[in-house]
Amino acid sequence: SQKIEQNSEALNIQEGKTATLTCNYTNYSPAYLQWYRQDPGRGPVFLLLIRENEKEKRKERLKVTFDTTLKQSLFHITASQPADSATYLCAVSGSARQLTFGSGTQLTVLP
Amino acid sequence: DSGVTQTPKHLITATGQRVTLRCSPRSGDLSVYWYQQSLDQGLQFLIQYYNGEERAKGNILERFSAQQFPDLHSELNLSSLELGDSALYFCASVAPYGYGYTFGSGTRLTVV
Numbered sequence: 731s732q733k734i735e736q737n738s739e740a741l742n743i744q745e746g747k748t749a750t751l752t753c754n755y756t757n758y759s760p761a762y763l764q765w766y767r768q769d770p771g772r773g774p775v776f777l778l779l780i781r782e783n784e785k786e787k788r789k790e791r792l793k794v795t796f797d798t799t800l801k802q803s804l805f806h807i808t809a810s811q812p813a814d815s816a817t818y819l820c821a822v823s824g825s826a827r828q829l830t831f832g833s834g835t836q837l838t839v840l841p
Numbered sequence: 842d843s844g845v846t847q848t849p850k851h852l853i854t855a856t857g858q859r860v861t862l863r864c865s866p867r868s869g870d871l872s873v874y875w876y877q878q879s880l881d882q883g884l885q886f887l888i889q890y891y892n893g894e895e896r897a898k899g900n901i902l903e904r905f906s907a908q909q910f911p912d913l914h915s916e917l918n919l920s921s922l923e924l925g926d927s928a929l930y931f932c933a934s935v936a937p938y939g940y941g942y943t944f945g946s947g948t949r950l951t952v953v
Contacts, residue, residue, distance in 0.1 A: 762940055773843065773931050773944030774884070819884065827940060828874070828897050831884040 732758045734832035736820050742838045743810055751805040751835045753820030760822035763796055763803050764829065768817045777818075778805075810839045844868065845934050847945035855953055859920040862948045866913055866934030872896075873915040874935070874942065875907060879928040890915055922952045 733756045743749050753763070761782050766774035780787045780796045780803070787794045793806040807814050817836045821829040844867035854860055866873050875887040877900075886899035890909035901907075904922075909915040919926060929949050933942035 764941060766942075771929075771947075771949075773845075773933070773946050774942070775843075776941035776943065779940050823940075827872075827935060828886060828889055828899070829942060830886065831876075833883040 732756070732822075732830055734758075734820060734822060734830060736818075736832040736835045738835050739833075740836045740838070742840060745811060745839055745841050747810055749807040749810050749814070749837055749839070751818050751820075751837065753803040753805065753832055755801050755822055758801075758822060758830075759798070760824060762823050762827075763794075764821045764823070765792075765794060765803075765805050766819040766821060766831075768819055768834065774819055807837075810837075812839045812841050815839050843943050843945060845932060845943050845945035847930075847932055847948050849948060850946065851949050851951075853951045853953060854922060856922055856924060858922050858952075859918065860922065860950065862917040862919070862930050862932075862950075864915045864917070864932035864945060866915070866932075867936075867943050870934035870936055870943070871913065872935045872937075873909055873913070874933045875901075875915070875917050876931045876933065877928050878931060878947075882928075884931070887917070919950070924952050926950065927952045 735754045764779045765777045768774040795804045817834040819834045820832040846865040871892040887901040889897040907917045929947045931947045933944045
């Protein structure tokens with residue numbers, strides 16, 4: 731069955747450093763991979779989408795890479811700030827656009 | 842405010858009861874997706890509607906049902922509630938030619 735793994739349930743980093751989160755998937759060939767941010771008790775917020783034919787996408791301090799050979803996506807936050815502390819979710823979909831989510835990585839940026 | 846409205850925000854009910862959760866999608870969005878989020882399961886896809894028609898089903902129990910009305914709001918009905926149904930229930934909508942989901946703030950259901 732399809733499986734999405736986000737290693738590191740929790741990640742602590744120092745303010746100003748680059749946070750790197752990993753998403754691996756198995757038994758799936760997604761057409762799209764998305765990253766969301768979720769704060770406690772709130773709904774996830776869409777951050778970035780990358781297509782299967784794209785290697786990298788950037789948005790301000792965020793960068794996503796997509797390696798379909800390794801079946802892996804990396805999500806980077808550069809110059810991290812305490813306000814970036816949240817749970818980050820990886821999600822994959824095919825052409826049907828229905829998303830399957832990973833369990834998330836809880837990021838804490840320490841001042 | 843994301844533009845997706847969910848009511849109620851909190852719901853406490855007893856086992857065996859039935860509840861209805863409501864969702865209004867963002868203006869212009871035709872798709873509504875329902876997700877359940879519990880501590881041990883993460884976000885689980887339940888069901889999708891598009892312009893009033895059911896499009897996809899996920900891990901939705903037979904005790905649960907949903908519909909989307911002509912004005913595009915959707916309702917998720919949960920019946921014969923069990924303690925394990927306690928969770929956050931989110932709905933999300935997507936623009937007709939977009940991909941990123943816009944989630945509502947969720948309904949926290951507690952079954953006692």
